[in-house]
Amino acid sequence: MKHTATLPVPDPIAQQHSAQLLQLIYQTIEDRNGWLSFAEFMQLALYQTGLGYYSNGLSKIGKAGDFITAPEITPLFSKALGNHIADVLKQIPEADCLEFGAGSGQMAVDLLLYLAEIDCLPKQYYIIEASAYLREIQRHKLKEQSGDISSLVIWLDQLPVEFNGVIIANEVCDAMPVHRVQFENEQLLEVGVSVHNGELAWQTQPITNPELKARCEEIQPQLELFPYQTEIALQSPAWLSTIANLLNQGAIYLIDYGYEAKDYFHPLRHQGMLRCHYRHQAHDDPLVLVGLQDITAHVDFTALAETALTEGLQVEGYQRQSDFLLAGEILNLSQDNANQAFQQMQQSAALKRLLFPEQMGELFKVLSLSKKVEMPRSKSADLRYRL
């Protein structure tokens, strides 16, 4: 197994997992005549049953894992989100919540406890989780930490036929597989994965996927620099289109890191923005530590907003995470919370991490979408003009 010099060396059990997954990937590449699209590689590396990063039983989220998400930093994140959600739940009789990709289950725990406290619980709290392993972690955490309220939680294996209420996805779109492409002056190439000297290697070929080709042709006129390499997400807009169609009345909150098209396809980002996380170190090589590291792509929020409009949703707001949380009254919530000096110190460190522009405050954005509801808090410091 290869790994870059500065990354920690995985333990023997982890190495064994990775070797098994690599074997399967080599076989798949051979079956596909020596080339796999990056989207297919990312799907296998993250979600292959029992072996992919999110499907194997190794630690991922939190201090002992590879990365920390906002709900893991402090419950104030989920409480401030809870204030946004409560505004919407109050407008819909018998409203439910649906969370995609609930990770460790921490956000579900803190949201439900807070919604109970302000007397605004949904009828049910549904979770759709791609990883069977994480589903079990969530079940355990909800039972341990939210007591009777956990009986509101139902895990779904497939999407409901229709839905009224609030749909939430925190750092889920960035974990959906993306294609990798290269724009040359004269041609469009897809960057895929092959095997060279017994190791995974990048290899380009002309784009044959018609949907990907059409999307690249839309993007090409915006580019100022060639050759230009970037990621193209086909899965997340398709997913949004499906959930928009099942929503009768309600709101969708997409929270993630990313940019609007003008910044996403900026010359500065001519090598793309794939990020991998292993033991709290970030780097840009998804072909190492296969199945042991997270692989993520920044989100193109313009593409998601355009999909939303096409599917009949209103784009209610596009905010920096910091402005979204301030509109959810995170500062008032923090005053209610911390009594002791030590707690106050911990809390201000957490708030800095969530709100400061050089930390998560600016790179993370929230796209707020609606059907037949008002979302007043999504209007403050609104950046829709940039989409």
Ligand SMILES: C[S@@+](CC[C@H](N)C(=O)[O-])C[C@H]1O[C@@H](n2cnc3c(N)ncnc32)[C@H](O)[C@@H]1O
């Ligand atoms: C980066 S983690 C974020 C976890 C959690 N939302 C948080 O903020 O801590 C990505 C999560 O999305 C899940 N996931 C990815 N694609 C999904 C999909 N299409 N449907 C449901 N869950 C998905 C992963 O299994 C994982 O739980």
